[in-house]
Amino acid sequence: MNIILLLIPLSIVLLAAGVYALFWAIDHAQFDDLDTPALAPLTDDRRDPPP
Amino acid sequence: MTACFHCGEPIPAGVDLAARVGDASHAVCCHGCAAAAQWIAGLGLADYYRLRTEPAARPDEDAAFDAWDRPALQRMHVREHGGSEPGERRAEIVFVVDRLRCAACAWLIERALASLAGVAEVGVNAAARRVRLVFDPTVARLSDAMRLVARLGYAARPLEAAALDALRRDENRDALKRLIVAGLGTMQAMMYAVALYAGSFDGIDVATRDFFRWLGFLVATPVVAYGAQPFFRGSLREWRARRLSMDTPVAVAVALIYVASLVETIAGGREIYFDSVSMFVFFLLAARYVELRARHRAGDLVDALARLQPATAERIGDGGTETVGVHELVAGDRIRVAAGASVPADGTLASAACRVDESLVSGESTPRRRTTGDALIAGSLLLDGPVELIVRHVGADTVLAGIVRLVTRAATEKPHLARDADRRTRHFVVRVLVLTAATALAWLALDPSRAFDAALAVLVVSCPCAFALAVPTALTRAVAVLARRGVLVVDGDALEALARADVCVFDKTGTLTTPRIEPADVDAVRGDADRALGIAAALEHGSTHPLAQAFRAAAADLALPVASALRHVGGAGVEGVVDGTRYRLGHADFAGAADARDRLVLADDAGVVASFVVRERLRDDAADALAALAADGVALDIVSGDATNRVGDVARRLGIDNWTAQATPRDKLERIRALRGKGRIVAMVGDGINDAPVLAAADVAVALAGGAALAQAASGILLAGDRLDRLMPARRIAQQMRRTIRQNLTWSACYNLSVVPLAALGLIPPWLAAIGMSASSLVVVLNALRIGAEPAPRAADDIAQPVEAAS
Known part of the structure; x- marks a missing residue:
């Protein structure tokens, strides 16, 4: 059962990492707009369209 | 009849225009759409037509954009930063795009703006309809960007409530963070709890058990201290205000369970509930988050109304009128406002008289009559016009600005259904608290060791959440479903x-x-037919009535004279001076013609100048929409200001027995009042300036949006995209919502009545109580999510199909 002494702190570290990552994502506007970016991959990327 | 490639509206007969997009040629309805489509294709943005889910808006031609370049307007809305070197200057503006309808629109605007020289960065948010534009002010001009947005068929307005936006964003992020902490914390706490449950069945040594209990404490602490903070704050606020709602029992329960578990952990007692308390907090936060999102969406609608204040105004100077930014106006300026437009600043009326709709400002939608010297409020809609007014207050001093400041509060204002549910929840909470105390006292007298468990069980199992969530979940779900199907619920x-x-x-x-007016159908009695049509169109300038639009469309290719001293008479016609002659345009009686019953007549003081045949086409979707309503047991009625034979003809073709023709606005109002007087619940469907007071008098006002801006302000429900066939599906959803609310209330009442006595008798352990509570809330939420679960009818091609199945 000694393995839990390693695994449980590990789970806590992962938990903290997960919370930190999600907080970072929220603060960097990843959840502010959920509709527009969904279309981005569907469009052809043309940097300089003809005038 | 084909639909316009660009805006999706039917193409009028006789119009033969095409736009080349890619390799194909597509039919369009007007020169504006042709130009917009070709121009979009020319930019290499034809993908837009492939990606979009909603037809585009018809482009507006005649907005003034140069005012955007004026320093005074820029100072208000543009923030400059970056280096002082010529190439490094950056200006940033956030503006709202009114007709942004889908993500493809966002894509189109983004690409088009990015193609402008000097634009450094473009961000478009489709959900919030915001565009953030960063540009080099030495290279790009703001007016070019605005003109470009307008050429695409959208209307851009500066963002007045930037601070409010930031507030909403922070609120959203905050709620999301708490939800994540609670969610992840709950997952961990439950895992440790599983180990403890397994231990209590198979045996576990005390050290390991305590180790897991302390772990549970470790993960539950942030959930309670951070995640549940809103509940503690809320209950504190309620306590100070001597009110009770959902927050108080939640906060009391969370605090009790948490402290009790901690005490048990330290003392090595029998049972801990760190997993239950985390789950409890998580479910509540999840429900709150859903509500918050819905509230923000509703807030966007409120915003749209609050932003009725136009960005530019027509100032009358010594040398005629010039278009200036609203923020350049100073007290004492004389400005001119057209009929159907909104007033740009607070001021006093300089013209003789007019009617205004101040529903936005006062909530009172009956038009008010104003005479010379009376105050006009910025943001109110002018019903007759044009008028001139003297500016008194501008910008942040206006009444409208005060209202925008109140939008935060307005967004939280609840309809009476929800207020009703709140009151019921409050009573319920009081009873639960009393019952908890009684249970604790009774058990203390009988068996003190079980008192705490039983009191806790009563507090937790009696679920005020199910009660509190019953109405708002159904309401917000219905509003959200309808919004996705093109029906906007304002109220x-x-x-x-x-x-x-x-x-x-x-x-x-x-x-x-x-209605449609063909140049060929003009009967000129005196003079030239084109000239008569030009005069008529000039008289109708600035009006949003469908007939006025028909006149302007008919005269689109003509050079229009300028009309002055315009006066609109509701339900009759318009009067004004063109080239020194006073003309009247309207029904035969109004214009002073004896014959010509079913025609519109243009007359001057000497008599009839010309008469116009108005051709009318029944909307494609009218017959189906009305048949569906009739099948649902709704009595149908037409009230129109038009001539008897024409109304009768339409009524016959639609199979409607009750109709009233030649009704003045007063007659229409009387008709609605009479129906309501008989105890009937009246829905009024309209569009146009004559309808506003009538719409307001009905129990529910439905307006076809895309029509007159005014009708939008006066109605509770908007059918976007001018589509009548959305009315019946909207009614179905509304009926489903009522049913769901009834089910939810019945369910939560039954649940509470059956479990609370059991808990009070000590038959339910707190962990089971927590599951029961969560489950009962979940049932309510899931039941609400059933609203609109059956697939929506296809938006574009459902007209030809039989009435939608089963719903």
């Missing part, structure tokens, strides 16, 4: 009325039919 109470309505009154022109 929550309107939905209930729509579900219960048993009479539906329609206006004719612009609602059931679309």
Whole structure:
């Protein structure tokens, strides 16, 4: 059962990492707009369209 | 009849225009759409037509954009930063795009703006309809960007409530963070709890058990201290205000369970509930987050109304009128406002008289009459006009600005359905707290060791959440479903009325039919037909009535004279001076012609100049929409200001027995009042300036949006995209919402009545109580999510199909 002494702190570290990552994502506007970016991959990327 | 490639509206007969997009040629309805489509293709952005889910808006031609370059307007809205070197200067502006309808629109605007020289960065948010533009002010001009947005068919407005936006964003992020902490914390706490449950069945040594208990404490602490903070704050606020709602029992329960578990952990007692308390907090936060999102969406609608204040105004100077930014106006300026437009600043009326709709400002939608010297409020809609006014207050001093400051509060204002549910929740909470105390006291007298468990069980199992969530979840779900299907609910109470309505009154022109005037149908009595048409179109300049639009469309290719001293007479016509001659345009009686019953007549003081035949086409979707309503037991009624034979003809073709023709606005109002007096619930469907007071008098007002801006302000429900066939599906959803609310209330009442006595008798352990509570809330939420679960009818091609199945 000694393995839990390693695994449980590990789970806590992962938990903290997960919370930190999600907080970072929220603060960097990843959840502010959920509709527009969904279309981005569907469009052809043309940097300089003809005038 | 084909639909316009760009805006999706039917192409009028006789119009033969095409736009080349890619390799194909597509039919379009007007020169504006042709130009927009070709221009979009020319930019290499034809993908837009492939990606979009909603037809585009018809482009507006005649907005003034140069005012955007004026320093005074820029100072208000543009923030400059970056280096002082010529190439490094950056200016940033956030503006709202009014007709942004889908993500493809966002894509189109983004690409088009990015193609402008000097634009450094473009961000478009489709959900919030915001565009953030960063540009080099030495290279790019703001007016070019605005003109570009307008050429795409959208209307851009500066963002007045930037601070409010930031507030919403922070609120959203905050709620999301708490939800994540609670969610992840709950997952971990439950895992440790599983180990403990397994241990209590198979045996576990005390050290390991305590180790897991302390772990549970470790993960539950942030959930309670951070995640549940809103509940503690809320209950504190309620306590100070001597009110009770949902927050108090939640906060009391969370604090009790948490402290009790901690005490048990330290003392090595029997049972801990760190997993239950985390789950409890998580479910509550999840429900709150859903509510918050819905509230923000509703807030966007409120915003749209608050932003009725135009960005530019027509100032009258020594040398005629010039278009200036609203923020350049100073007290004492003389400005001119057209009929159907909104007033840009607070001021006093300089013209003789007019009617205004101040529903935005006062909530009172009856038009008010104003005479010379009376105050006009910025943001109110002018019904007759144009008028001139003297500016008194501008910008942040206006009444409207004060209202924008109150939008935060307005967004939280609830319809009476929800207020009702709140009151019921409050009573319920008081009873639960009393019952908890009674249970604790009774058990203390009988068996003190079980008192705490039993009291906790009562507190937790009696679920005020199910009660509190019953109405708002159903309401917000219904509003969200309808918004996705092109029906905008401005007023929550309107939905209930729509579900219960048993009479539906329609206006004719612009609602059931679309009027059209052909240049060939002009009978000139004196002078030239084109000239008469030009005068008529000039008289109708600035009006949003469907007939006025028909005149302007007919005269689109003509050079228009300028009309002055315009005066609109509701339900009759318009009067004004063109080239020194006073003309009247309207019904035969108004214009002073004896014959010509079913024609519109243009007359001057010497008599009839010309008469116009108005051709009407029944809307494609009118017959189906009305048949569906009739099948649902709704009595149909037409009230129109038009001539008897024409109204009768439309009524016959639609199979409607009750109709009134030649009705003045007063007659229409009387008709609605009479119906309501008989105890019937009246839905009024209309469009146009004549309808506004009538719309306001009905139990529920439905307006075809895209028509007159005014009708939008006066109605509770908007059918976007001018589509009547969305009315019946909207009614179905509203009825489903009422049913769901009834089910939810019944369910939570039954649940509480059955479990609370068991808990009070000590038969339910707190962990089971927590599961029961969560489950009962979940049932309510899931039940609400069933609203609109059956697939929506296809938006574009459902007209030809039989009435949608089963719903």
